[in-house]
Each structure stands twice: as structure tokens, then as C-alpha cells.
Amino acid sequence: MRAMTQSSLAIQPQGVGLFLVASSIALLLAAWAAMTIGDVEASSGDVVRILANRLFGAAYTIDPISDGVVWHYRLSRAVVAACAGGGLALCGVVLQALLRNPLAEPYLLGISAGASTGAVLVIILGFSIGGLGLSGGAFLGAASAFGFVAILARGAGSGVDRVILAGIAGAQLFNAATSFIVTTSADAEQTRGVMFWLLGSLGGVRWPDTWVAVPVLALGLAYCLSKARALDAFAFGDEAAASLGIEVSSLRTGLFAVTALLTAAVVSIVGAVGFVGLVVPHATRFLVGPRHERLIPASVLAGAVFLIVADILSRTMISGQVLPIGVVTAMVGAPAFAIILWRTRRRV
Amino acid sequence: MTLECRNVVWRADGRPIVDGVSLSIPKRGVIGLVGPNGSGKSSLLRVLAGLRPAHGGAVLLDGQLLSRMRRRQVARSLAFVAQHADTGTELSAHEVVMLGRTPHRSAWAAWSKTDDDAISSALRQVKMEHKAAQAWSTLSGGERQRVQIARALAQKPELLLLDEPTNHLDIRHQIDLLHLLRNLECGTIVALHDLDHAAAFCDRIAVITDGRLIAEGTPETVITPDMIARVFGVEATVHPPSGQRRPRVSFCL
Numbered sequence: 001m002r003a004m005t006q007s008s009l010a011i012q013p014q015g016v017g018l019f020l021v022a023s024s025i026a027l028l029l030a031a032w033a034a035m036t037i038g039d040v041e042a043s044s045g046d047v048v049r050i051l052a053n054r055l056f057g058a059a060y061t062i063d064p065i066s067d068g069v070v071w072h073y074r075l076s077r078a079v080v081a082a083c084a085g086g087g088l089a090l091c092g093v094v095l096q097a098l099l100r101n102p103l104a105e106p107y108l109l110g111i112s113a114g115a116s117t118g119a120v121l122v123i124i125l126g127f128s129i130g131g132l133g134l135s136g137g138a139f140l141g142a143a144s145a146f147g148f149v150a151i152l153a154r155g156a157g158s159g160v161d162r163v164i165l166a167g168i169a170g171a172q173l174f175n176a177a178t179s180f181i182v183t184t185s186a187d188a189e190q191t192r193g194v195m196f197w198l199l200g201s202l203g204g205v206r207w208p209d210t211w212v213a214v215p216v217l218a219l220g221l222a223y224c225l226s227k228a229r230a231l232d233a234f235a236f237g238d239e240a241a242a243s244l245g246i247e248v249s250s251l252r253t254g255l256f257a258v259t260a261l262l263t264a265a266v267v268s269i270v271g272a273v274g275f276v277g278l279v280v281p282h283a284t285r286f287l288v289g290p291r292h293e294r295l296i297p298a299s300v301l302a303g304a305v306f307l308i309v310a311d312i313l314s315r316t317m318i319s320g321q322v323l324p325i326g327v328v329t330a331m332v333g334a335p336a337f338a339i340i341l342w343r344t345r346r347r348v
Numbered sequence: 349m350t351l352e353c354r355n356v357v358w359r360a361d362g363r364p365i366v367d368g369v370s371l372s373i374p375k376r377g378v379i380g381l382v383g384p385n386g387s388g389k390s391s392l393l394r395v396l397a398g399l400r401p402a403h404g405g406a407v408l409l410d411g412q413l414l415s416r417m418r419r420r421q422v423a424r425s426l427a428f429v430a431q432h433a434d435t436g437t438e439l440s441a442h443e444v445v446m447l448g449r450t451p452h453r454s455a456w457a458a459w460s461k462t463d464d465d466a467i468s469s470a471l472r473q474v475k476m477e478h479k480a481a482q483a484w485s486t487l488s489g490g491e492r493q494r495v496q497i498a499r500a501l502a503q504k505p506e507l508l509l510l511d512e513p514t515n516h517l518d519i520r521h522q523i524d525l526l527h528l529l530r531n532l533e534c535g536t537i538v539a540l541h542d543l544d545h546a547a548a549f550c551d552r553i554a555v556i557t558d559g560r561l562i563a564e565g566t567p568e569t570v571i572t573p574d575m576i577a578r579v580f581g582v583e584a585t586v587h588p589p590s591g592q593r594r595p596r597v598s599f600c601l
Binding site for chain 2: 100102226227228229230232233235236237239240242243244245246247248285289290291
């Protein structure tokens with residue numbers, strides 16, 4: 001009887017602890033790999049010395065090129081990749097729970113479509129709003145698309161299917177706007193640039209980006225974790241959640257706003273990286289079960305590791321060429337997901 | 349604890365579904381809610397549970413307006429079991445019952461012995477302990493209904509509201525469930541289809557038709573051929589089985 005008081009479906013709680021420890025170690029290893037792997041040679045010893053110099057003011061002599069590449073490019077890039085992957089996975093978890101839809105993902109509410117429109121306006125038409133540049137344009141685009149979807153969803157009445165349909169309408173509208181601008185105004189080179197941006201890239205990431213990415217992820221994660229139990233209560237729908245004491249509409253507003261902000265921030269830094277926000281939550285759910293106090297931290301860690309690894313692959317798979325990270329996430333992620341899907345198939 | 353509604357109105361698309369119902373539900377005993385399909389039973393239950401805002405009138409919990417109370421506070425007093433609950437989430441029966449502890453746990457509080465006890469006793473009451481570890485998706489309709497009731501009991505409510513809980517159950521489980529409701533420490537208001545069950549197990553019966561409460565009282569006073577003809581449009585005779593007090597209905601088929 002003892003054993004029955006725990007869920008038999010997922011890993012047992014001690015197993016979940018193990019998963020969290022393992023994925024934390026994986027995160028450190030991935031960051032380590034991100035710093036050592038690349039065209040410029042940097043051994044593990046070099047990385048240790050560079051970190052010691054930079055973080056603790058040690059005075060090892062080190063090749064300035066290695067130092068610059070490891071510290072300014074690779075580490076900042078790994079930190080942002082981790083935040084982006086973790087953030088997108090977090091948004092996926094929350095939206096799948098709130099909308100009770102396995103296809104829900106961070107871009108469902110029109111955010112990536114809006115960000116694309118904003119980015120395209122900057123790239124092609126040279127719009128620059130207060131010197132914000134590409135990221136600023138993408139963020140404003142994402143925010144306006146989300147605003148549009150939120151107003152439409154509110155006007156269309158309650159019900160999760162209405163929210164999803166409003167999101168589809170918003171995404172289609174902004175995608176059409178993007179296509180319109182690209183086809184009417186862009187030359188071949190600009191079109192390629194836009195394509196690349198849409199599929200995501202961490203190429204332009206530097207330390208200042210971490211000052212946005214880290215706090216946004218930390219605050220978003222803290223907020224969502226504090227609502228983890230409330231998210232569990234949505235398993236049987238909005239009415240069931242309300243009867244369990246959840247203030248459904250204020251919680252939903254809060255969580256939509258937080259996920260939208262988080263997604264908009266991520267997309268404005270790294271572009272519309274696909275796959276992570278949709279699939280990492282499912283893969284993690286198979287492994288640690290559906291309860292959010294486990295699922296949220298596990299997904300964030302898994303998403304972080306996944307995107308760091310995908311970024312390493314994107315710059316090393318074809319030598320001398322950087323692939324868009326969205327291509328890599330899907331190319332690597334889809335087979336990995338297929339294996340998890342297969343291994344955890346229902347045996348009933 | 350008492351739950352009371354005064355002249356409550358609830359409309360869908362401007363059409364009144366609950367049309368001026370006043371009812372007081374005491375802290376103990378079982379109240380049966382009977383009436384034809386579409387009479388407004390489910391809607392009234394939802395208004396009483398605070399899940400739908402009353403468009404007119406007031407719902408009061410211990411004299412306090414339900415609409416002004418925090419949901420969490422309400423969920424500690426009132427538990428609601430819908431007619432049909434389903435989820436795509438892979439939860440075990442035990443995990444579903446755990447949800448019932450939601451209103452009692454703050455965001456960071458650890459799982460406590462009280463929580464564990466509430467869950468085991470709820471599972472025991474609905475006789476589902478042996479299936480606690482089983483996945484929701486593998487449970488039968490009747491088992492799901494019992495797990496939902498266990499979830500509601502784990503809330504430790506003062507009043508349980510159930511919308512046709514016997515619907516998916518075979519006769520054995522229907523009778524078990526009605527016995528269970530009658531022996532609960534909390535009060536119960538339950539929408540029922542079967543007039544005999546209502547007559548046999550409820551302390552009081554409220555009859556709803558076209559959104560209006562047309563009779564309320566003990567089974568003997570409420571379940572009459574007159575009422576059945578008026579509300580259901582069916583001819584019936586009513587008489588208690590020998591040696592019993594409670595009415596039994598036989599329809600003239």
C-alpha cells in the first residue's frame with residue numbers, strides 16, 4: 001500500500017531529484033563544451049584560466065584572442081542560449097497547461113509572428129525606434145501582436161479554444177504582413193537575412209543581452225513556480241480549477257502576460273527558434289510526470305541544455321558556416337523526441 | 349455553515365435558466381435536486397458553488413456574499429463534482445485526489461501528514477484505495493466518478509455539491525454512492541434523475557422546473573403523483589413499500 005500512495009506513472013520523487021541533479025550537471029557540461037568547442041582553439045585549461053582571470057581577478061597569461069573569443073562570444077552566447085531554451089520550454093509548459101492543448105507553444109499567441117514583422121520592418125525598411133534596432137523592433141512587434149491577440153481573445157468570449165483561434169488569427173495576420181513587406185520591398189540579400197533571423201541565430205549575442213535574458217528568465221521562472229500548484233489544478237479544465245480555489249481569470253491573465261513577455265524577450269534576442277517550446281515540455285513530461293512543481297524546473301533545465309547543445313552544433317556541423325539554430329533544434333530534436341515518444345509509449 | 353440563495357437568476361444568452369430560486373441548504377443532511385432535463389439543476393448547482401456569477405439575487409455562505417469571497421476560501425467550504433470530468437493529462441487516481449488539497453496548500457508549503465490523511469480517507473470512503481496507483485485514462489466511467497468524489501472529499505468541504513453523480517454508475521455503485529453521501533459528515537446537495545433514489549436517500553427534496561423552484565420539503569410531502577404529473581408530464585402512483593415511510597414511485601407505462 002505504501003508504494004501506491006505515489007504515482008506509478010512517472011519517475012518516483014527521488015528519481016525526479018536525480019533528474020534535476022543530472023540535468024544541472026549536463027547544463028554545466030554543455031556550457032563547458034560551448035566554451036571549448038569552435039574554430040579558435042581553447043583547451044579546458046585555457047577556459048579555467050580565462051574564467052579565473054575574469055571572475056576572480058587572477059593574473060594568468062593567456063592568448064588575448066582565446067580570451068576574447070571564450071569570454072565575449074562563447075560564454076555570453078551559452079548563457080543566452082540557456083536562458084532562451086529554458087524560457088521557451090517554460091512558456092510551453094505553462095501554455096500547454098493553461099490551454100489544455102498539447103500543441104500549445106510559446107508562439108501560439110502570435111508572438112513570433114509579431115516579432116518577425118517588427119524585425120523585418122527594421123531590417124528592410126530601416127525603421128529604428130529610438131535606436132532600439134533589431135531587438136527593439138522585434139520586441140515591439142511581439143508586444144503589439146500579443147496585444148492584438150489578447151484584445152481579440154477577450155472580445156471573442158471565454159474558453160480556451162477561443163484563445164487559440166484568436167492566436168491563429170493574430171499569427172496569420174502578422175505573418176501576412178511580414179510576407180508582404182519581404183516580397184514587395186526586399187532584395188535577395190535582405191530576404192536571406194530575414195530568413196536567417198526567422199529561424200533563429202545566436203551569432204550576434206554579447207554580454208549586454210544577458211542583462212535582459214537572465215533577469216527576465218529568473219523572474220518568469222519564479223512567478224511560474226509560485227503558480228505550479230495552480231497549474232496542476234487546470235488538469236480537468238477551468239471550472240474544475242475554479243472549484244479548487246483558483247482565481248482562474250486573474251491567474252490566466254498573469255500567466256499569459258508573463259509568458260508573452262518572456263517569449264518576446266527571447267525572440268527579440270535570438271529570433272524565432274522553433275521546436276524547443278513545443279517539444280521539450282512533452283519530452284520532460286514523459287520523464288518526470290505532469291506535476292508542475294517538478295515539470296517546470298526539469299523543463300527549464302532540459303530546454304537550457306538542449307539549446308546550448310543545438311547552438312554548438314549550429315556553428316560546428318558544417319565547418320566555416322553557421323546554420324540557423326532553428327534548423328538544428330528541429331533536426332536534432334525531432335529524432336530525439338521520436339526516441340522518447342517510442343520509449344515511453346503507453347502499455348495499456 | 350449554511351449556504352443560501354435568495355431569488356437567484358442566471359441567464360444564458362439572455363434567456364433565464366435559473367429564474368428566481370430561493371433555497372437554504374443546511375450544514376447536515378442530503379438535499380436532492382430533481383427536475384426534468386434542462387430544468388436548470390446543473391446551472392443552479394454551479395451558481396450555488398460560485399462557479400457562475402448570479403445575474404440577479406444573491407448567494408450567501410454563512411451570511412457572506414459568495415461573489416465577494418476569495419475562491420480559495422470558497423473551495424475550503426464548498427466542493428463541486430461535475431457530471432463529466434476528463435483530462436488529457438497522465439495523472440494517477442491518487443494524483444487526481446491530491447488536487448483536492450489545492451485550496452489548503454500555499455504555493456510553497458510542503459506536503460503534510462494532514463494532506464496524506466485526507467487523501468487516504470477520501471479514497472477509502474469511495475472504495476478506490478486499491479486503484480490509487482492506476483492511471484486516470486485506464487479507469488472506467490464509474491471509477492472516474494468515484495475518484496472525482498474522492499477529490500472533492502479531500503477538499504474537506506462543509507458542503508458537497510454533486511451534479512448527477514450516479515449517471516455513469518451501475519446500480520450497485522449508485523446505491524453505494526448514495527449510502528456514502530448519506531453518511532458524510534458534511535452536508536450534500538445532489539442533482540438526481542431517479543425519483544426513487546431521491547425519495548429513499550435524501551432528507552429533503554427540491555423540485556426545479558423551467559428554472560423555478562416549485563416544491564421543497566421532505567420526500568413524503570414532495571414526491572406525489574400530482575408533482576410528477578405537473579413536472580414530468582407522466583402519470584404515476586406513489587406509495588411506500590410495506591413497513592417503510594419513504595415514497596416509492598411506479599410509473600403508469
